[in-house]
Amino acid sequence: MRIKVFTLFPDMLRPMLAQSILGRAISAGLLRVELIDIRDYSKEKHRNTDDYPFGGGAGMVMAAQPIVDAFAANLPEDFHGRRIYLSPRGRTLNQRVVEELAGEAELALLCGHYEGVDQRALDAVIDEELSIGDYVLTGGELGALVVIDAVARLVHGVLGSDESSEDESFTTGLLEYPHYTRPADFRGAKAPGVLLGGNHADITAWRREQSLALTLRKRPELLETAPLDENDRALLSRLKRAGEVEALLDERGVAYERLSMQEADRWPKEWFAAFVPEAMRKAAKKQCFSGRRHRGFLWRAFSMGYIPDFVGGDAAWERWQAYGIQGGLGYVPEDAGL
Numbered sequence: 001m002r003i004k005v006f007t008l009f010p011d012m013l014r015p016m017l018a019q020s021i022l023g024r025a026i027s028a029g030l031l032r033v034e035l036i037d038i039r040d041y042s043k044e045k046h047r048n049t050d051d052y053p054f055g056g057g058a059g060m061v062m063a064a065q066p067i068v069d070a071f072a073a074n075l076p077e078d079f080h081g082r083r084i085y086l087s088p089r090g091r092t093l094n095q096r097v098v099e100e101l102a103g104e105a106e107l108a109l110l111c112g113h114y115e116g117v118d119q120r121a122l123d124a125v126i127d128e129e130l131s132i133g134d135y136v137l138t139g140g141e142l143g144a145l146v147v148i149d150a151v152a153r154l155v156h157g158v159l160g161s162d163e164s165s166e167d168e169s170f171t172t173g174l175l176e177y178p179h180y181t182r183p184a185d186f187r188g189a190k191a192p193g194v195l196l197g198g199n200h201a202d203i204t205a206w207r208r209e210q211s212l213a214l215t216l217r218k219r220p221e222l223l224e225t226a227p228l229d230e231n232d233r234a235l236l237s238r239l240k241r242a243g244e245v246e247a248l249l250d251e252r253g254v255a256y257e258r259l260s261m262q263e264a265d266r267w268p269k270e271w272f273a274a275f276v277p278e279a280m281r282k283a284a285k286k287q288c289f290s291g292r293r294h295r296g297f298l299w300r301a302f303s304m305g306y307i308p309d310f311v312g313g314d315a316a317w318e319r320w321q322a323y324g325i326q327g328g329l330g331y332v333p334e335d336a337g338l
């Protein structure tokens with residue numbers, strides 16, 4: 001992948017391109033980044049590249065001549081890559097766009113400064129405007145670095161193994177699950193037990209659930225386009241339901257801790273016996289153990305939580321405490337209005 005960056009401040013980019021993964025990719029020849037100083041193409045006496053805006057207004061505008069000449073001198077006639085102007089007006093960068101750009105053999109990135117660039121230069125040399133987010137930067141250099149960094153990760157061989165970029169936020173259409181490393185107990189904060197157990201199926205299931213839960217909480221709109229299977233959908237409806245109960249608990253000031261559905265599923269029999277009143281077990285079993293759709297019944301783990309209208313009330317709470325397990329089966333009656 002070859003990237004040409006047209007900028008007034010090439011020194012702003014150099015340190016980033018010399019370090020870490022980008023630095024190694026460039027040294028290994030997997031990535032070629034060329035910094036072109038637009039000032040070198042100015043025909044003005046003092047190498048000026050900007051001027052006052054026609055029509056008045058604050059700030060300066062980057063003039064067309066040095067930019068158009070810099071492009072002409074550095075891009076061959078048969079340049080087939082994409083010519084991009086970093087601009088807050090552009091299409092917003094996301095992982096899909098990054099994947100698209102990584103498919104190009106070559107990119108040319110124009111960094112604006114001051115108030116922006118004379119429109120005629122953009123009309124002459126730019127294919128597309130790209131924004132890195134809905135905020136305004138002082139210049140396009142940071143935007144260009146963001147594009148280079150995100151695209152470079154997808155270039156074969158840049159990351160240690162090709163798998164490293166497969167599982168990540170957005171690549172799967174979802175946000176990524178949390179990571180943990182040694183020690184297993186950091187000042188009392190424990191890494192999730194499932195990750196230490198070595199059961200790969202459990203670990204994969206736990207990670208998928210965490211991804212779904214995080215995406216549901218932080219970026220629910222991503223779920224509309226993420227590829228989901230039947231298990232994901234079932235899990236999501238449980239998570240949504242759990243979220244509704246948590247909102248109720250928050251409203252009532254009840255402390256609780258979210259356990260993974262996987263953990264919650266491990267103990268249902270014990271919880272069931274401990275907390276669901278005899279008379280309701282038949283119906284609850286149907287809901288919880290087979291269909292797992294929990295309309296009136298919900299299995300949900302609350303390590304320190306207590307739903308006040310928990311069937312069984314204080315007696316159930318005492319049983320729960322006596323049980324001594326870090327969890328419980330939350331039971332929400334059908335008429336709780338959730």
Ligand SMILES: C[S@@+](CC[C@H](N)C(=O)[O-])C[C@H]1O[C@@H](n2cnc3c(N)ncnc32)[C@H](O)[C@@H]1O
Nearest residue numbers: 086087088112115116131132136137139140143
């Ligand atoms: C101060 S900004 C100009 C903003 C411009 N007057 C406007 O309101 O759209 C200077 C330069 O920073 C770059 N820039 C600013 N915000 C950006 C963003 N969100 N994404 C990409 N580039 C940005 C562009 O290259 C722009 O020409």
